[in-house]
Amino acid sequence: MKEKDIFCRIINGEIPCHKLYEDDDVLAFLDISQVTRGHALVIPKKHYDNFLSVPHEEMHKVMDVAQRIGQIAIKFLGAKGVNILTNCYEAAGQTVNHFHVHVIPRYEDKEGFHLEMRNNSSEELNLPALAREIKENL
Ligand code: 5GP
Secondary structure (H helix, E strand, O other): OOOOOHHHHHHOOOOOOOEEEEOOOEEEEEOOOOOOOOOEEEEEOOOOOOHHHOOHHHHHHHHHHHHHHHHHHHHHOOOOEEEEEOOOOHHHOOOOOOOOEEEEEEOOOOOOOOOOOOOOOOOOOOHHHHHHHHHHHO
C-alpha cells in the first residue's frame, strides 16, 4: 500500500497543525517553516500530486481560500505584499507530494524567502517557435 503523504496525515488528524480554515474540501494551516510571518499552506482534502493534476473545481476552491488569506496578510498582519506560489515536481522545489498553495506574506527585508527572476532572454531562445510550440498544444 502506498504510504500517506504528510498532508494527508494532517488532514486525517494524525499530525497536528495550526489550522486557519477548514471546510469539506479545503484545509489551510500555518507552514511549519514560517519563511515569513504568517506563511500559510492551502490544500485540497482529496489527494492530488500537484497543481498540474488537480481538477478545476477543487483548484478554484483552494485558490479562493489562498486569496482570502493573502488579503488578511495585507490587512491585518502588516504585510506589504504576498507571494502565492505552488511548486510542481522536485525540479521546481516540491517536497511534499500533495497539491498545496503557499501564501507567503512579504514584509521589508530580513526574510527567509527570496524570489529572483533573472532575465534569461538570449538569442538562442526562438520566441516565435517557442510560443507556437506551447500554443499548438494548448
Ligand atoms: P514544497 O517545498 O513542497 O512546495 O512545500 C512543502 C512545505 O510543507 C514546506 O514549506 C514545509 O515547511 C511544509 N511542511 C512540511 N512538513 C510539514 C508539517 O508537518 N507541518 C506543516 N505545518 N508544514 C509542513
